[in-house]
Amino acid sequence: MFITQISVYLENCKGTLRTLTKTLAEAGIDMLALSIADTTNFGIVRIVVREADIDKAIVALRENGFIAKTNHVVCAAVPNKPAGLDGLLSIIEAANISIEYMYSLYYSMDNKALMVLRLSAEDMEKEQIAALLAKESVDLISQADINKL
The missing domain is CATH 3.30.2130.10 (VC0802-like)
Structure with missing residues (x-):
């Protein structure tokens, strides 16, 4: 039994996390969980949303230049x-x-x-x-x- 998680790659730059949250807010996506892992050059944001919002979130993120994928x-x-x-x-x-x-x-x-x-x-x-x-x-x-x- 699994749930779907969205993983988004973020540049380590000021404002990129805000851009991500604004993108999802404007698409009407309610984040149920968010986790950030940091590396030297980029961060990985992991997000859980309701099933009805998964595809909508992926489309909104990609349209705004984010690299996003799902996994279980x-x-x-x-x-x-x-x-x-x-x-x-x-x-x-x-x-x-x-x-x-x-x-x-x-x-x-x-x-x-x-x-x-x-x-x-x-x-x-x-x-x-x-x-x-x-x-x-x-x-x-x-x-x-x-x-x-």
């Missing part, structure tokens, strides 16, 4: 209490799965924090990783769930 990531609901996240990370570590990156949504669901994770394992496809997490009773969130936020 895991979204897990984590108990909003001490050690809630640690429980999820313990399952991931025990399965020998690597976390490439992780960030949270602006929203919660049933008093659980919503964490977006890009996971990888040498000998597993992403579908196998998701199945393993579900088998371990990790509360995976679907794109349909995201659409209800």
Whole structure:
């Protein structure tokens, strides 16, 4: 079970993030999550939106000169209490799965924090990783769930 994430490459220049958010605002896109990772020459902004807005967001971004693409990531609901996240990370570590990156949504669901994770394992496809997490009773969130936020 996966959700769709939009990744946008930004030049490390003053005002580029504002241009991105203005572009999405003018297109009527509600961002449910945003994460920024920085490198020497550029940044990567990762965004989660409702399914109905994905294509509209990609078109608006590209029309305004941004390089944008989509990919699928895991979204897990984590108990909003001490050690809630640690429980999820313990399952991931025990399965020998690597976390490439992780960030949270602006929203919660049933008093659980919503964490977006890009996971990888040498000998597993992403579908196998998701199945393993579900088998371990990790509360995976679907794109349909995201659409209800």
